Amino acid sequence: MKKFLWIIIGVIGIIAILLFLGYKGKGGKYFSSKEKKDLPLIRIEGINFTEWNEKGEKVWTVRAESGEEFKQKMIFNKVKIIFLEENAPTSEGEAGRIIVDLRTSNLTMEEGIKISSYLDGAELSTPTLEWKASEKKLLTEDKITFKRGDLITEGKGLIADTNLSQVIIKSEIITRLKGGKI
Numbered sequence: 756m757k758k759f760l761w762i763i764i765g766v767i768g769i770i771a772i773l774l775f776l777g778y779k780g781k782g783g784k785y786f787s788s789k790e791k792k793d794l795p796l797i798r799i800e801g802i803n804f805t806e807w808n809e810k811g812e813k814v815w816t817v818r819a820e821s822g823e824e825f826k827q828k829m830i831f832n833k834v835k836i837i838f839l840e841e842n843a844p845t846s847e848g849e850a851g852r853i854i855v856d857l858r859t860s861n862l863t864m865e866e867g868i869k870i871s872s873y874l875d876g877a878e879l880s881t882p883t884l885e886w887k888a889s890e891k892k893l894l895t896e897d898k899i900t901f902k903r904g905d906l907i908t909e910g911k912g913l914i915a916d917t918n919l920s921q922v923i924i925k926s927e928i929i930t931r932l933k934g935g936k937i
Contacts (some may be wrong), residue, residue, distance in 0.1 A: 773889035795823035803829060806860060813839045815862070815886070817853065829855040836864075838886075838917035846872045850884075860888035874921035877903040879919060886917070893917060899924065905933045 768816070802819040819831035831853045838846045851866025859870050863885050870879040876931070881899040893915045901908045903923060912925030 769821075775817075793825055795825055797824045798822070804829075805853075806830070812842050814860075815839060816887070819853070827857050830859065831855070834864075836862075840891075844873050845916075846874075857863050861890075862886040870917075870919065874918045874920055875903065877901065877919040877922075879913070879915065881913070884909065891917065896925075898927075907931050907933060 771906060798821070800821050802817065802822045804819070804822075805816040806814045810813050814838055818829055818835045820833035822829060822831040822899075824831075833850070834850045834852070834853045836848050836853065837844050839850075848868060848870035849865070850864040850868045852864070854863040854865070855861075863883070865883050868879075868884045870880050870884070871877070879893075879899060879901050881895050882897050883895055885894045889893060894913065895914050898910065898911050899913045901910075901913075901919075901924065903919075908928060908930045910924035910926060911927040913922065914925075915922040
């Protein structure tokens with residue numbers, strides 16, 4: 756009888772431990788001593804990557820020193836990018852890092868962005884820049900410097916085409932000529 760009682764107490768103890776381990780806390784998350792990190796699915800060195808649109812045309816191409824793919828994003832490091840329209844290059848640039856949202860194909864460029872237009876040599880520099888795939892526009896809320904010929908414009912916030920032919924600077928606009936102020 757005592758042996759039977761100890762077996763029942765043991766089974767109840769094991770069930771209690773299993774229930775505790777499987778218990779979901781507030782927010783539907785399991786209790787854990789460590790937060791799970793978003794681990795990369797793959798790490799790659801020496802990357803050439805191209806985004807294609809639904810018509811089979813190249814949209815942008817990236818050359819990166821290294822990169823990682825996660826479930827919903829890719830991160831490229833030490834990057835050179837070329838934007839294209841109808842398979843023709845419109846501009847090229849560089850960034851310390853580019854994050855690709857795999858759901859939307861949007862790009863977030865970070866760390867010393869410089870974009871140069873193939874159309875007229877115009878140059879854009881800013882600390883962060885986003886490319887919205889649905890709009891095919893470059894966007895930022897950060898400070899920018901835009902150069903076209905001898906004209907240098909600084910400001911905050913920007914909306915632009917990838918060839919930098921149409922540029923809207925949102926605020927704090929200062930324009931000057933090389934070597935002087937207007």
